[in-house]
Amino acid sequence: MSIRAHFIPVAQSPHPERDRHVLATVTYGDTAGLSRFQHGHPDLTIPMAVTGGDAFREVWTVADRPRWVLREDNAYAHDGRHLFVAGLLPEQDVYTPPVRDIYEKAFALVNHLDYGHIFRMWNFVGDIVGTNAEGMEVYQDFVQGRAQAFHTYMGDSTAQLPAATGIGTQGRGIAFFLLATRRGVPRHIENGRQTSAYHYPDQYGPKSPSFARATVLDDTLYVSGTASILGHETVHHGDVRAQTRETLDNIAHLISRENLAPQGIDAGHDLKDLRMIKAYVRHEGDIPAVRAVCEEKLGLGVEVKYLNVAVCRDDLLVEIEGLVPARGWDL
Ligand code: 3EB
Secondary structure, eight states: OOOOEEEETTTTTOEEEEEEEEEEEEEEEEEEEEETTTTTTTEEEEEETTTOOOEEEEEEEEEEEEEEEEOSSSEEEHHHHHHHEEEEEEOOSSSSSHHHHHHHHHHHHHHTOOOEEEEEEEEEEEESBBTTHHHHHHHHEEHHHHHHHHHHHHHTTOOOOOOOEEEESSSSSSEEEEEEEOOOEEEEOOOHHHBBGOOGGOOOOOSOOBBBSSEEEEEEEEEEEOOOOEEEEOOTTTHHHHHHHHHHHHHHHTTTHHHGGGGGGOOOOOOGOOOEEEESSSSSGHHHHHHHHHHHOOOSSSSEEEEEEOOOTTTEEEEEEEEEEOOEEEE
16 A cells, blocks of 8 residues: 555644555644644644645555654654655754754664665755855755765665755755655656756756656656756746746656656656646745646646745746656545
């Protein structure tokens, strides 16, 4: 039985469908923190909701009863098949060493608990396009620490880097969560329209970002945060509608048979198959424009959650993620 997710309003209690259990929740709201929720599962809260908008909660469910562990700055939950690990790092002058440290601890926990593969990560970076105490961009500072931790965990190979989102928040400091599998074997996917992030040239920073464009696990395709980037370059500067279209075209190609078949995945999807969609929008006032393009390309029936945060390059106005669920997810 695979891991699954759904969204609920914050005012609603997470109750999984029959015979499933809540592994953990992530709340997209207006504070930052890790807490124990209801019967005991960890909840990671990230400040990124739209002003006066509907904060929501992402509920991750699994087949077996999980064990939950919550500490001051990290938490984990696992049911023998899937593992959730979350961490919080307060604001720092320089992020590389402490980011390396908390990510190394998280990866060590993945190994210690005997979950073989990380298949999806979310990285929430406060003040992402700001500069640190030494004048380095916060995102680049973060990327460097994360790269060092991945190097400790898996060496020079990029073959096991998972799908990820790297995005701003309305707060300070860094939060993250990862999902790992014990028995499943994830397949990591690149996008023919985009340079692999781990091969970005050094004009963007001393280390390239550690993530894959998508990961397939148990017939579910997890789509990384995707932006208006062709090759490694931002396109459509200053035009949020065009950036949203390009972003969705990037995702459409990523999940298409044309892109998947050469990478050994016997599947082909289109944008109408996408679920659990989040659109991160830099300027709150751009949300209606992003919504209009999403409704045109994704259809009116599918739920898209809009969040108001900065993206990792100053010239990116929007970033979008989602997943294509395996049959039976019922989303
Ligand atoms: C990009 O394609 C946009 O650093 O974890 C997207 C997904 C982005 C993940 C990350 C960054 C990350 O480069 C930014």
